[in-house]
Amino acid sequence: MSKLWLVPVLFILVILAIFSSTPPRLRADFTYVNPSGIHTLDPARMSWTQDFRIALNIWEGLTTRHAKTTEPVEGAAIFPPKVSEDGLTYTFTIRDDARWSNGEPVTAHDFLRGWRRGMEPGTATDYTYLFTQHIEGAGQYVRCRRDAVAILTAFRRLQDRRSITIEQAQQLVAIAESFAFGTLLGGAVIEASPPGAPCPDWKWSEFADRLRSGRSDWPRARDEFLDDHIAEAEVAFRQVGIDAVDDRTLVVQLVNPCPYFLDLTAFPIFLPIHVSIEQLRARFHGDPYTAEGLVVYDPQWTKPDYRAFGYPGLITNGPYIIDEWIFKRRLSLGPNPHHRDAPRLGCRTIDMVTYDNANAAIMAYEAGDVDFLPSMVVSYDHEIARLARYGERPDFRLCEVMATYFLNFNCTSTKVNGVPNPFVDRRVRKAFALAVDRERIVEQVLRRGDRLAHSFVPPNTIPGYTPPDGLSFDPVTGRALLAEAGYPDGVGLPPIEYLYTDRDVQAAQALANMWSRELGARIELRSLETKTFAEEKAAHRFMIARGNWYGDYNDPTTFLDCLATDNGNNDSGYANPDFDQSLHDAARTRDSAERFAILRRAETLLLEKDVPILPILHYAEPIAIKPYVRGLYPNRRVWVSFRDLTIER
Amino acid sequence: MIRLLTRRLLLGAVTILCIYAVTFVMVVTLPGNPFQQGQHNLSVETEMALRSRYGMDDNWSFFWKFLGRAIRGDFGPSFSYADWTCTQIIADALPVSMLLGFLAILIAVLVGVPIGALSAVRRNGWFDVTTLAFVLIGVSLPTFVTGSALLTLFAVYWPVAPIGGWGTLAHLPLPAITLALPFTAYVARLTRAGMLDVLGSDFIRTALAKGLSRRVVITKHALKVAFLPVLSFLGPATAQAMTGSFVVEKVFGVPGLGQHFVNAALNRDVGLIMSTVLVFSTLLVVFNIVVDLLYAWIDPRITHAA
Numbered sequence: 001m002s003k004l005w006l007v008p009v010l011f012i013l014v015i016l017a018i019f020s021s022t023p024p025r026l027r028a029d030f031t032y033v034n035p036s037g038i039h040t041l042d043p044a045r046m047s048w049t050q051d052f053r054i055a056l057n058i059w060e061g062l063t064t065r066h067a068k069t070t071e072p073v074e075g076a077a078i079f080p081p082k083v084s085e086d087g088l089t090y091t092f093t094i095r096d097d098a099r100w101s102n103g104e105p106v107t108a109h110d111f112l113r114g115w116r117r118g119m120e121p122g123t124a125t126d127y128t129y130l131f132t133q134h135i136e137g138a139g140q141y142v143r144c145r146r147d148a149v150a151i152l153t154a155f156r157r158l159q160d161r162r163s164i165t166i167e168q169a170q171q172l173v174a175i176a177e178s179f180a181f182g183t184l185l186g187g188a189v190i191e192a193s194p195p196g197a198p199c200p201d202w203k204w205s206e207f208a209d210r211l212r213s214g215r216s217d218w219p220r221a222r223d224e225f226l227d228d229h230i231a232e233a234e235v236a237f238r239q240v241g242i243d244a245v246d247d248r249t250l251v252v253q254l255v256n257p258c259p260y261f262l263d264l265t266a267f268p269i270f271l272p273i274h275v276s277i278e279q280l281r282a283r284f285h286g287d288p289y290t291a292e293g294l295v296v297y298d299p300q301w302t303k304p305d306y307r308a309f310g311y312p313g314l315i316t317n318g319p320y321i322i323d324e325w326i327f328k329r330r331l332s333l334g335p336n337p338h339h340r341d342a343p344r345l346g347c348r349t350i351d352m353v354t355y356d357n358a359n360a361a362i363m364a365y366e367a368g369d370v371d372f373l374p375s376m377v378v379s380y381d382h383e384i385a386r387l388a389r390y391g392e393r394p395d396f397r398l399c400e401v402m403a404t405y406f407l408n409f410n411c412t413s414t415k416v417n418g419v420p421n422p423f424v425d426r427r428v429r430k431a432f433a434l435a436v437d438r439e440r441i442v443e444q445v446l447r448r449g450d451r452l453a454h455s456f457v458p459p460n461t462i463p464g465y466t467p468p469d470g471l472s473f474d475p476v477t478g479r480a481l482l483a484e485a486g487y488p489d490g491v492g493l494p495p496i497e498y499l500y501t502d503r504d505v506q507a508a509q510a511l512a513n514m515w516s517r518e519l520g521a522r523i524e525l526r527s528l529e530t531k532t533f534a535e536e537k538a539a540h541r542f543m544i545a546r547g548n549w550y551g552d553y554n555d556p557t558t559f560l561d562c563l564a565t566d567n568g569n570n571d572s573g574y575a576n577p578d579f580d581q582s583l584h585d586a587a588r589t590r591d592s593a594e595r596f597a598i599l600r601r602a603e604t605l606l607l608e609k610d611v612p613i614l615p616i617l618h619y620a621e622p623i624a625i626k627p628y629v630r631g632l633y634p635n636r637r638v639w640v641s642f643r644d645l646t647i648e649r
Numbered sequence: 650m651i652r653l654l655t656r657r658l659l660l661g662a663v664t665i666l667c668i669y670a671v672t673f674v675m676v677v678t679l680p681g682n683p684f685q686q687g688q689h690n691l692s693v694e695t696e697m698a699l700r701s702r703y704g705m706d707d708n709w710s711f712f713w714k715f716l717g718r719a720i721r722g723d724f725g726p727s728f729s730y731a732d733w734t735c736t737q738i739i740a741d742a743l744p745v746s747m748l749l750g751f752l753a754i755l756i757a758v759l760v761g762v763p764i765g766a767l768s769a770v771r772r773n774g775w776f777d778v779t780t781l782a783f784v785l786i787g788v789s790l791p792t793f794v795t796g797s798a799l800l801t802l803f804a805v806y807w808p809v810a811p812i813g814g815w816g817t818l819a820h821l822p823l824p825a826i827t828l829a830l831p832f833t834a835y836v837a838r839l840t841r842a843g844m845l846d847v848l849g850s851d852f853i854r855t856a857l858a859k860g861l862s863r864r865v866v867i868t869k870h871a872l873k874v875a876f877l878p879v880l881s882f883l884g885p886a887t888a889q890a891m892t893g894s895f896v897v898e899k900v901f902g903v904p905g906l907g908q909h910f911v912n913a914a915l916n917r918d919v920g921l922i923m924s925t926v927l928v929f930s931t932l933l934v935v936f937n938i939v940v941d942l943l944y945a946w947i948d949p950r951i952t953h954a955a
Binding site for chain 1: 680805821
């Protein structure tokens with residue numbers, strides 16, 4: 001028993017040993033907080049602002065964005081590039097002095113590699129559409145790859161004796177004729193159907209089952225198909241309008257004249273990738289393609305100290321490089337010695353630290369451990385907004401970001417959870433929109449210093465574009481419209497379900513209050529946790545749902561495209577061929593003024609006539625910058641560049 | 650002893666398997682998409698590609714594949730932090746949580762046992778009453794209240810400790826004390842109750858009667874027996890302190906495993922949920938076995954009963 005006292009003594013000695021063996025770190029020149037850690041540093045996959053912020057400081061695209069205005073300026077290529085008369089061909093010349101962090105020159109092929117990863121189904125996720133929408137042949141390439149992945153997945157499932165979907169069975173039959181394994185399928189086709197081509201009422205599910213139970217050599221069929229597909233994909237990629245003419249010349253062929261293309265080339269998915277990543281493709285997986293035809297890289301390639309398979313660690317071409325990255329604790333940046341701006345960098349070391357708790361982050365800022373907070377999401381944010389607005393804390397600022405908080409009306413489902421959905425009628429949508437007093441929500445309920453929103457595209461963000469006036473608070477007209485739609489004083493309206501995330505209680509209650517007071521509607525509030533909310537919203541299982549959207553590039557289409565009929569982010573399910581046609585026409589118009597006029601008409605149609613959405617406010621993001629920090633510009637996206645940063649303590 | 654150990658180990662393995670299966674079912678049936686990131690809805694094609702890349706297009710085969718890899722210590726990639734493997738995340742965070750948990754339990758025992766013993770000896774005296782009040786507060790106040798209070802006191806108003814973070818000795822005391830509070834209170838209560846029980850027993854009266862000093866009787870004889878209930882509490886408590894420090898980690902910005910555990914559930918990070926659950930449940934099972942063995946060693950009657 002008496003020896004038990006040794007346990008605590010030993011333990012304390014161990015603790016002392018652990019902590020004294022690591023020397024205390026010197027404080028970096030500049031330290032800022034990243035609220036929730038980096039999700040990924042793979043430019044093809046990233047979709048969070050905090051990830052973009054790091055990526056755009058360690059990589060450099062063909063263009064970069066001006067730190068203050070976010071206008072495109074010179075990046076790794078000479079600015080401006082040569083643009084053909086019709087606005088469809090861009091010829092970029094890579095700068096002489098563009099260098100990777102290991103000293104090698106940046107080439108056009110590095111861009112080709114990065115952009116291809118941005119289109120590959122195995123590597124890219126959310127932003128592939130920036131290629132397929134704008135670059136010649138990219139859509140065909142991506143489709144060819146995606147179809148192949150679907151077919152190969154079907155093969156693998158059949159091999160494992162698992163069921164395949166009807167779509168997959170159909171795809172298999174569609175390609176069967178051109179392959180030797182077609183005979184494998186042919187047997188099943190003949191067994192399952194009368195001779196000849198499958199007729200419309202052919203039982204696909206039965207056929208799929210038959211394929212599964214049949215004893216066929218699926219691995220061989222898969223190999224045959226994959227070999228053929230790889231050759232086909234290479235041909236398809238050569239048709240894509242991206243061409244590395246020589247090491248320093250990159251020619252890009254667009255589908256339509258795209259006035260904001262140079263803005264896009266500064267976006268993370270358009271970044272170049274160093275050739276060393278290829279070592280982590282074939283050797284990581286043992287095969288350049290997975291059994292499903294996906295291209296996969298060892299996901300650890302973004303680590304500066306990763307050395308597997310002879311990989312030299314992450315190589316980037318921006319003004320900074322990553323010195324150290326500890327998961328969800330700290331990411332340290334240092335200057336890239338080979339970058340042309342390296343000698344001019346005001347901050348040699350930058351630390352990004354993670355505080356899971358916004359409160360702790362603010363306390364660390366107040367204590368002077370941190371120089372910059374890019375966001376302050378706390379329960380007392382109205383208090384922070386007040387301090388910022390009235391100049392009591394000049395280091396607190398409200399950043400007018402390019403983002404809109406709006407309501408989605410479900411325009412598509414006739415029934416929601418078994419209840420008839422009145423919002424398929426545009427008069428009901430408009431009535432509910434007219435009954436919302438935004439000023440009350442912004443000024444009295446939320447009090448965060450946000451701007452009232454009358455349009456989807458935030459005003460004064462895109463030079464030359466003035467969004468339409470939209471609807472104002474007018475409950476009288478709203479009531480009249482509701483009566484016209486067959487619900488006088490809200491009589492006959494089913495209970496209206498408002499879907500929101502648990503963080504938005506105040507606004508939800510205010511809205512419910514307005515609708516029941518002005519229109520006599522009965523509102524049921526349904527709050528969901530973020531991830532569940534996102535799923536319900538995307539599946540149109542709501543009557544009215546909260547929405548928000550952050551613009552990605554400086555053009556109205558970054559907002560308006562969301563409401564195109566087939567767009568994956570069209571949560572309201574809005575479909576109007578006139579609106580789609582306007583977007584289509586705008587894409588083909590070169591003259592900027594004319595183009596903006598078309599887009600403005602489209603937005604007017606959206607906001608004043610069809611009302612699938614109701615903009616409520618444009619966010620003002622509270623940020624904090626210590627007064628001794630110079631050259632840090634809180635721009636519309638808080639995508640700050642550290643290039644011009646200096647500290648004057 | 651060997652028989653007890655094998656029985657315990659087998660039962661432990663079955664327990665962990667059951668926990669794995671139940672967690673898996675919950676993770677798969679949970680609404681919300683693990684692959685969706687940022688503001689974009691996931692397209693069907695992207696989701697399909699991601700699912701097959703992570704081997705998630707078939708739940709049944711994923712269940713076995715994940716289990717097979719987990720046994721070899723490879724938990725696969727994190728779904729929402731794509732650049733990291735779950736093994737790396739756990740290897741980075743688990744030692745932090747363990748250190749903090751051990752320290753808290755150490756404080757709980759070193760402070761709780763003397764307090765409990767003393768208040769039993771001075772039963773209903775002023776010491777007993779005041780400690781009872783403190784114990785009540787310690788048990789009932791949640792750590793986010795005590796943690797925030799300590800932080801405000803010792804880091805803001807009287808800045809002797811850093812606001813939060815990890816890496817130096819100065820970062821340790823506040824979170825450890827916060828985490829230790831409820832355990833200390835409980836240990837004190839257990840010791841007091843055990844002590845009261847023992848003090849009334851025959852062997853103590855005999856020891857006093859044969860002329861041993863009161864101090865020796867209490868520290869050498871009574872405490873040893875009174876410590877038994879505390880010991881059986883320490884097994885689950887150590888596991889709980891090491892795994893349940895989420896709130897403390899959040900308040901003090903400690904990079905432990907608890908925060909990943911909770912964030913993984915919020916992010917629907919299937920890989921990280923499964924691996925943290927496996928690690929936590931293994932810890933819990935192991936500590937219970939260790940305590941059972943210790944118990945058998947201290948009190949041989951247990952082995953016979955088994």
